[in-house]
Amino acid sequence: MPICAAIVKATSGEKTVSRFTQADGRYSLTVPNGTYQVAVTVFGYGPKTQTKNTAEATDTNFKLSPNLEILTSCAKIDFWRVSLLKSPFLLKQLKLQSRGV
Numbered sequence: 001m002p003i004c005a006a007i008v009k010a011t012s013g014e015k016t017v018s019r020f021t022q023a024d025g026r027y028s029l030t031v032p033n034g035t036y037q038v039a040v041t042v043f044g045y046g047p048k049t050q051t052k053n054t055a056e057a058t059d060t061n062f063k064l065s066p067n068l069e070i071l072t073s074c075a076k077i078d079f080w081r082v083s084l085l086k087s088p089f090l091l092k093q094l095k096l097q098s099r100g101v
Contacts (some may be wrong), residue, residue, distance in 0.1 A: 008039070
């Protein structure tokens with residue numbers, strides 16, 4: 001399954017070039033000749049890195065795995081928000097806290 005809006009970075013020394021993946025998961029980076037650490041990051045998935053040399057004319061593809069710790073935390077936050085909306089007492093406490101009381 002393609003992942004849209006992942007950040008792909010190619011780094012060599014002080015030089016870094018980055019792009020977002022498109023809707024179909026594709027990306028294109030133009031870099032000078034050399035060896036690069038190519039890394040991909042996207043919310044909800046574990047990061048991946050590969051070492052690539054521009055002399056090798058191959059695609060650099062990544063297989064990303066869901067980061068269950070992040071996804072579980074998001075589910076807990078969403079559940080808390082839903083619970084909060086159902087409880088006027090908690091909403092009142094939240095309003096007091098937001099005023100610095």
